Amino acid sequence: MELEDPQDLRARFRKFLILTNERKKMSKTTLRKRIALTAIAALTAGMLSFASTPVAFAAAGDANVSADDGTDNGSLIVATLASTGVAANAHSATAIGSGHVAATSKGLLVKDSTSGTAQTATALTGAVLSLYAPVTTTAALTASGGSFAGMTAAGSITSVTYNAANSTVLFTGATSATPVAALWTAPTTAGTYTVSLYVSNGLGTAPTTTSPAVTLAGQITVTVVATSAGGTYAASKSECGTAVQVQAPSNTDSTSARNNGQSWYLNLDLDDAYDVSLGSGNLIATATNGGLVSFGTTTATSSAGTASTVVEYGSSQLRSVRIDQPTAGAPLTTTVTVSFNGTTVCTKTVTIRGEVASLEIGDLLTGDLSSANASTLSSRDGTTREGQFGYITAKDSAGNIVNQTHNGTFAGDSATYTPLITAITTVLGTSESTSSNLYRGTLTWTCGATASSAPLKVKFTNTTSGTVITSPAFTARCADNPYTYTAGWDKASYIQGELAKLTVKFLDSKGNPANSLPPGASVITAPMMTLISTTGSATANLKADGSVEYTFAVGLSTGVTAGTFTSTVDFSALTAVAATVAAPSYKVGTGITSVSNEEILKSIVALIASINKQIQALQKLILKR
Numbered sequence: 118m119e120l121e122d123p124q125d126l127r128a129r130f131r132k133f134l135i136l137t138n139e140r141k142k143m144s145k146t147t148l149r150k151r152i153a154l155t156a157i158a159a160l161t162a163g164m165l166s167f168a169s170t171p172v173a174f175a176a177a178g179d180a181n182v183s184a185d186d187g188t189d190n191g192s193l194i195v196a197t198l199a200s201t202g203v204a205a206n207a208h209s210a211t212a213i214g215s216g217h218v219a220a221t222s223k224g225l226l227v228k229d230s231t232s233g234t235a236q237t238a239t240a241l242t243g244a245v246l247s248l249y250a251p252v253t254t255t256a257a258l259t260a261s262g263g264s265f266a267g268m269t270a271a272g273s274i275t276s277v278t279y280n281a282a283n284s285t286v287l288f289t290g291a292t293s294a295t296p297v298a299a300l301w302t303a304p305t306t307a308g309t310y311t312v313s314l315y316v317s318n319g320l321g322t323a324p325t326t327t328s329p330a331v332t333l334a335g336q337i338t339v340t341v342v343a344t345s346a347g348g349t350y351a352a353s354k355s356e357c358g359t360a361v362q363v364q365a366p367s368n369t370d371s372t373s374a375r376n377n378g379q380s381w382y383l384n385l386d387l388d389d390a391y392d393v394s395l396g397s398g399n400l401i402a403t404a405t406n407g408g409l410v411s412f413g414t415t416t417a418t419s420s421a422g423t424a425s426t427v428v429e430y431g432s433s434q435l436r437s438v439r440i441d442q443p444t445a446g447a448p449l450t451t452t453v454t455v456s457f458n459g460t461t462v463c464t465k466t467v468t469i470r471g472e473v474a475s476l477e478i479g480d481l482l483t484g485d486l487s488s489a490n491a492s493t494l495s496s497r498d499g500t501t502r503e504g505q506f507g508y509i510t511a512k513d514s515a516g517n518i519v520n521q522t523h524n525g526t527f528a529g530d531s532a533t534y535t536p537l538i539t540a541i542t543t544v545l546g547t548s549e550s551t552s553s554n555l556y557r558g559t560l561t562w563t564c565g566a567t568a569s570s571a572p573l574k575v576k577f578t579n580t581t582s583g584t585v586i587t588s589p590a591f592t593a594r595c596a597d598n599p600y601t602y603t604a605g606w607d608k609a610s611y612i613q614g615e616l617a618k619l620t621v622k623f624l625d626s627k628g629n630p631a632n633s634l635p636p637g638a639s640v641i642t643a644p645m646m647t648l649i650s651t652t653g654s655a656t657a658n659l660k661a662d663g664s665v666e667y668t669f670a671v672g673l674s675t676g677v678t679a680g681t682f683t684s685t686v687d688f689s690a691l692t693a694v695a696a697t698v699a700a701p702s703y704k705v706g707t708g709i710t711s712v713s714n715e716e717i718l719k720s721i722v723a724l725i726a727s728i729n730k731q732i733q734a735l736q737k738l739i740l741k742r
Contacts, residue, residue, distance in 0.1 A: 181220055184251040184296040185213040192232040193314040193335025196220035196247035207267040208249035208298035216271070216296055220247040224303070226345050227391030236337040239391060241345060242305045246312070249298035250335060252291050254317040257324035257331075258299050259285040262310040267300035280326040287326045303341045312337045346390035350460050354392045357385040357455070357463035363415045363437045374470065374549040376523040377448075377513075377581060381440040381467040384415045387433035387457055395433040398458040402427050407443040408451030412436060433457055446472040446582050448515040471513035472579040473524050476588035478560075481507040481661045482633035483594040486568065490561040491542050493634065494658060498554035504542045504561035506633070507591065511546070511558070511577060521545040521558050521577070529562075530574035530587060537565035538593050541575060564595030568629045594661060597625035599636040601696040604686040610704035613672040617646060621686060621699070622664045630663030637690035644682040645705045646671055671705060679706045 179197045187194055200206060200221035209216040224244025229237045240246060248258065258265060264283035272295025279286040288297040301312055314335040317323040324331045356366035359381055361373050366386040375381055383402075387395045402410045403426045410427050413419025415435040422439060442449045448471035455463040484490040484506055497505035509527070511519045521527070522545045529541025540563040548555035560575060572590035579586070600623075607618040619641070623631035638655040641648070650668035659665050671677070686699040 181217045183214050183217050184208070184249055185294075187232050187251050189251045189253050189294050190256070190316045190332075190334050193236070193248060193250050193312070193337060194232055195225070195228055195236075195238065195337065196222045196249070197225065197228055198222070199225065200245075205245035205247050205267075205300050207247055207269050207300050208296055210269040210271045210298075211296075212271060213251055213294060213296050216269075216298075217249060220249065220298070222247045226342070226347050227393055232335065234333055234336045236335070237340070238337055239340045239342060240303050242303060242307055242341055242343050244303045244341070246301045246303070246339070247298070248301055248312065249296050250314050251294055252288065252297055252316055252334075253294050254291055254319070255287070255289050255323040256291065256297055256314060256316045256334070257285055257287045257326070257329035258297075258301070258312065258314055259329045260301055260310060260312045262304040262306075262308070263302050263312075265299045265301055267298075269296075269298045271295050278326055285326050285329050287324060287329070289323075303339065307341050307343050310339050310341060312339060347393060348395065349389055350387055350395060350457060350462055351390040352462075354388040354390060355386060355462065357383065357465070359383055359465050359467055363413065363418055365415060366435065370465065372550075374520065375468070376470045376520050376549075377442070377446055377472045379469060380421065381469065383438040383440065383453055383455065383463065383465055383467075385436050385438075385455065385463055386415075387436075387462055395457065397430065397432050399456075400429045400431060400433070400436070401456045402438045402453060404440060404451045404453045406449060406451045408449055408453065409441040409443055410453060411439045413439060440467060440469075442469050442471075446579070446584075448513040448517055450515070468517060470517045470519050471515065472582055472584065473511045473519050473521070473577050473586050474514040475512050476575065476577055476586055477510040477512070478575070478588055478591040479508055479510070481591060481593070482658060483596050483630070483661050483663065484562055484564045485632045485634055486564050486595055486597050487566050489540070489542065489563045493561075497658065500555065502544050502555075502559050504544060505559045506561040507559065507593075508554070509543065509546070509558035509560055509575060509588070510556070511586075518551050518556055520547070520549055520556070522547045525578045525580045527558060527560075528576050528578070529560075530576050533571065533573045533590070535569070535571045537567055537569040538571045538573065538595060539563045539565065541573060541593075543575060562593045562595075568594075568596045568625065568627060570594040592661075594630075594632075596629045596632045596663065597627065598634055599623035599631040599659070599663070599688075599691060600626040600694075602636070602686075602688060602691065602699065604684075604699035605701050606684075606703050608703070610706065611671040612706050612708040613677045614708070615671045616649075617643075617669045617671050617703070619643070619667045619669065619684070619686070619701075620664055621667075621688075622662070623659055624663065626695075631659060632663070633659045633661065635659075636665070636688050639686065639688045641667065641684065641686050643669055643684040645673060645677045646684075647673060677705050677707060680704070 181196050181198050198221045200223045205223040206219050206221045208220045224241035226239045265286045268277045268286050270277050270288050273292045274288050275290030277288055286299050315324045315329045315331050316334045318332045322331050356368050358367045359370045363382050366384040404410045409422040411419050411422030412429045415437050419439050421441045450468045452466045491504045494505040511521050513519050527543035542561050544559045546556050546558040570592055573593045574590050575588045577586045602621050602623045604621045611617050623636055625631045635656050646669040649670050681704050683700050683702045692698055
């Protein structure tokens, strides 16, 4: 292969720097692509291209691209401009860079954005596609169906010929970059056809009208259809999804939550079956339950709507529908339906949570004496939040769990404090999801020096409205550390395969149920049983009543031996001081009951006696007749 003369190379490189009036009208993205392609073509001019790399080209309905935007011997280009007359128009026999302006196709429905060997297009039966390509050697256009006409060529092309069926057209003699062009008429029978561009292989073999297939430089798979599916909404090619902001449309809905005063956005982009824009039309968005809607774009946040229905004539591309509460503080669940030219194109249901309307207190523990307990259980739910002696769940008036941090603040109800339980410390829940404990707030209380309990309450103040919500009363307990304990099984006897529960109850030095601090390490032996619960470790917290529960599976991998057994429960830190090792007993059976010979004989005698009675009764009945 020979490289182009340096003088010509410099001239071609300068070419990409000169932007024509047409290029000034392009988007920056398209312009950058074309400049890059022209620069590459300039640097590699004169070299045959045997592998075509697809590049970004126009789609049906877009402005035509110049032949010099393609790769010499590596691009087959379709005129995407639609003819406004009765016929299509071929690329004129002028230089690369200007001859494409007048080229038009007829009946082209959709064209992908590539120019290499994997192109696709859809056209009507009998459509005429205007094709052109930049080549530097002998080239041929050939099709699996249909026919060529209107061939044009320029530059160093010496002849243009075609085969008898007009299914192949040959362009001979090109030695420098020049455009070749032809009009291809699609068959009148619907189906799939291929249109291919072949060039010489640089080794002495060139295409002919009878043997065109030498080196494949470009190819289009054309789907020919009897009727167009264009211009009609196609769900498979459109996007519609919910998001917490305006953004590029997607069919994936956001899993986030919206809180009081926040908005939902329904982002959409509407195309037909060919993935072509539906253009402008009548858009209607309607929200149930009084939801407020407004139209906007996916590139700028719109203002909140003032009605539940909004009508607009506008673009179907990159649109958004903003959704808001009709009443501040009130929860909203609404179904938003969007139609385009009378066709429903999107339906989504979203919820905006209201302000806090109720509080639930649960999972309470018992606090330690003479302590604020603020950091005692800082990792109870796997986090480092302080004061987890109880959890607070906040809900709106519809029962939706609310993000507490977004809505307001907590405080203890001082009117419920006592001389022995003097304060409440709270931490707001922060999570948007009920799949995490972080959606719950935490609380603890300050204990005096004496064991006691009191019905306390907490308050939540909604920031927006100022409304204060008071929780139901909950029992806050205070007690000293575990000192002694007892243990017992939930049943006196078990059968292999059952679950057995061992409850250990701890008392403080005054005999009160102990606080919830961990009692320390233990050694528990339970013959014929296997511990399966994860509770009861050395760091496990006791329940509010000072107890902890262990679950065992009755039986071992080798089975069980029936009998009565004694378990031992030893919390060594306590038994070393005042506690006694607990030793509750239980029975274990296999579930199989054995029967003695005496019992079998007794059953047989009873059966015979029963049969004799039935015979006697039958005899009496017969004699009466």
